[in-house]
Amino acid sequence: MALYSEKVMDHFRNPRNVGVIENADGVGEVGNAKCGDIMKIYLKIENDVIADVKFETFGCGSAIASSSMATELIKGKPVSEALKLTNKAVAEALDGLPAHKLHCSVLAEEAIKKALQDYYEKAGLEYDHTQFPNCESCGHCCGHEG
Amino acid sequence: MQIYLDNAATTKMSAAAIEAMLPYMDTVYGNPSSLHSAGQVAAEALTDARQRIAACIGASPKEITFTSGGSESDNQAILSAARLGERRGKKHIISTAFEHHAVLHTLAKLEKEGFEITLLDVHENGIVLSQQVAEAIRDDTCLVTVMYANNEIGTIQPIKEIGAVCREKGILFHTDAVQAAGHLHIDVQEQNIDLLSLSAHKFHGPKGIGVLYARKGIPLTNVIEGGAQERGKRAGTENIPAIMGMAAALEEACTHIDANAKKLTVLRDKLIEGLSQISHSVLNGDAKQRLPGNVNFCFEGIEGESLLLLLDDKGICASSGSACTSGSLDPSHVLLAIGRVHDIAHGSLRLSLSEETTNEEIEYTIKAVAEVVEYLRSMSPIWRDLISGKKEFVIK
Numbered sequence: 450m451a452l453y454s455e456k457v458m459d460h461f462r463n464p465r466n467v468g469v470i471e472n473a474d475g476v477g478e479v480g481n482a483k484c485g486d487i488m489k490i491y492l493k494i495e496n497d498v499i500a501d502v503k504f505e506t507f508g509c510g511s512a513i514a515s516s517s518m519a520t521e522l523i524k525g526k527p528v529s530e531a532l533k534l535t536n537k538a539v540a541e542a543l544d545g546l547p548a549h550k551l552h553c554s555v556l557a558e559e560a561i562k563k564a565l566q567d568y569y570e571k572a573g574l575e576y577d578h579t580q581f582p583n584c585e586s587c588g589h590c591c592g593h594e595g
Numbered sequence: 596m597q598i599y600l601d602n603a604a605t606t607k608m609s610a611a612a613i614e615a616m617l618p619y620m621d622t623v624y625g626n627p628s629s630l631h632s633a634g635q636v637a638a639e640a641l642t643d644a645r646q647r648i649a650a651c652i653g654a655s656p657k658e659i660t661f662t663s664g665g666s667e668s669d670n671q672a673i674l675s676a677a678r679l680g681e682r683r684g685k686k687h688i689i690s691t692a693f694e695h696h697a698v699l700h701t702l703a704k705l706e707k708e709g710f711e712i713t714l715l716d717v718h719e720n721g722i723v724l725s726q727q728v729a730e731a732i733r734d735d736t737c738l739v740t741v742m743y744a745n746n747e748i749g750t751i752q753p754i755k756e757i758g759a760v761c762r763e764k765g766i767l768f769h770t771d772a773v774q775a776a777g778h779l780h781i782d783v784q785e786q787n788i789d790l791l792s793l794s795a796h797k798f799h800g801p802k803g804i805g806v807l808y809a810r811k812g813i814p815l816t817n818v819i820e821g822g823a824q825e826r827g828k829r830a831g832t833e834n835i836p837a838i839m840g841m842a843a844a845l846e847e848a849c850t851h852i853d854a855n856a857k858k859l860t861v862l863r864d865k866l867i868e869g870l871s872q873i874s875h876s877v878l879n880g881d882a883k884q885r886l887p888g889n890v891n892f893c894f895e896g897i898e899g900e901s902l903l904l905l906l907d908d909k910g911i912c913a914s915s916g917s918a919c920t921s922g923s924l925d926p927s928h929v930l931l932a933i934g935r936v937h938d939i940a941h942g943s944l945r946l947s948l949s950e951e952t953t954n955e956e957i958e959y960t961i962k963a964v965a966e967v968v969e970y971l972r973s974m975s976p977i978w979r980d981l982i983s984g985k986k987e988f989v990i991k
Contacts, residue, residue, distance in 0.1 A: 467974045482938035485898050485918045489976040505976040509900035509919035
């Protein structure tokens with residue numbers, strides 16, 4: 450379908466890093482079923498590096514592709530670098546997303562950040578709270594009642 | 596290989612329809628409004644098509660207006676009845692919560708003008724009762740508009756009974772028969788229908804052409820102003836090739852209507868039976884009182900767009916009522932109207948069959964849908980929560 454780029458379709462058809470990490474060092478879930486997409490990210494962190502990352506997603510093609518791409522972009526990277534992941538970087542790496550699907554890349558960024566925040570909390574590490582979004586994720590749906 | 600199961604969206608044109616159109620693009624290309632012989636030949640064809648189409652729905656030719664399709668017919672039918680009502684101080688319209696947007700958006704426009712709109716509940720089975728219509732009628736009601744069959748879940752409404760209620764009270768009754776025409780019997784006399792919309796491309800005719808039936812004596816309000824075509828009620832040079840294609844397609848569909856329905860019902864029920872085997876799935880709409888070619892399911896724990904994309908990879912063309920496919924944040928208003936919660940409505944799948952659908956295609960589809968649903972569930976965090984007991988299933 451012409452709706453999505455080849456890259457999106459590739460990551461949708463062959464998503465990387467699907468699954469669960471038991472006893473993960475950090476877990477982040479964002480979105481809600483009412484809006485039609487939920488992303489859950491699992492992190493394994495060793496020596497301040499993302500040693501492994503897995504995801505589970507309920508959502509449309511671009512939601513699945515965004516999750517897959519986001520995990521690829523942070524895997525093997527230092528935590529400090531993973532924290533810098535932006536939705537724009539996810540969308541660009543996918544060769545773009547349709548305008549009404551950009552929120553999927555936002556969701557992917559937020560899921561990664563939430564998992565990293567969870568890692569800091571679990572590990573009892575000091576961290577800068579301001580680098581995490583205040584909104585309980587899924588910003589595009591906030592206050593939206595059907 | 597392509598298995599086309601989206602016939603409620605549009606159909607492949609029949610050979611008869613294509614053949615009927617060709618001469619009117621080639622040799623008979625005159626404008627029916629022209630006085631010369633080339634125009635008069637076209638005018639004769641137009642008269643002929645009008646008669647044949649009228650005969651298919653039990654109307655007289657003068658009651659047939661050609662339009663650009665279902666949406667325009669719906670718009671004109673409702674606006675005409677509203678203007679008529681307005682002149683008599685009647686500004687209340689009754690409809691249902693799950694009409695096509697061509698109806699709902701026209702009603703919303705009238706509401707802004709000061710009309711009052713009552714949208715009747717369609718219950719979990721997707722069927723409105725004539726009793727509800729009777730109870731909703733007020734002294735100032737000018738129109739009742741209820742679709743013949745729903746475009747998403749295929750449920751058939753008791754049109755004849757609703758028409759009888761309206762006739763008794765002297766209120767105009769319009770039905771959007773876009774999904775029904777060519778698939779279910781239509782007799783505007785017997786079914787007490789005052790105004791009816793139909794669209795050719797839903798029964799193997801061409802796109803961009805439709806009919807508005809208006810019972811004799813009901814003055815239409817123009818939606819398109821201009822020349823005196825269609826007795827001055829719809830301006831614009833008639834699309835003769837499309838009209839000829841529509842006439843051929845409708846005649847063909849109506850000739851085989853019972854045989855087609857019989858064949859499709861068997862395939863439909865086999866598909867319903869097969870998909871029901873998928874755990875935590877539910878059929879949307881009444882199991883029996885539905886279009887012979889319509890199947891619509893919700894699968895818990897997955898989202899419809901990804902389901903469609905993966906089915907497309909397997910060669911199956913289908914449709915969904917998820918928000919991602921509707922282009923808005925909300926899933927299908929039809930599924931919400933029958934009481935499906937948002938979470939469930941996102942995981943919907945519509946498969947609409949045609950006379951060309953085969954038993955092998957149905958068997959392949961049942962297998963393919965089951966595989967894709969299972970795969971998507973395997974990567975769904977909602978599904979994990981459901982099977983681990985963290986969340987409760989909505990669909991048992």
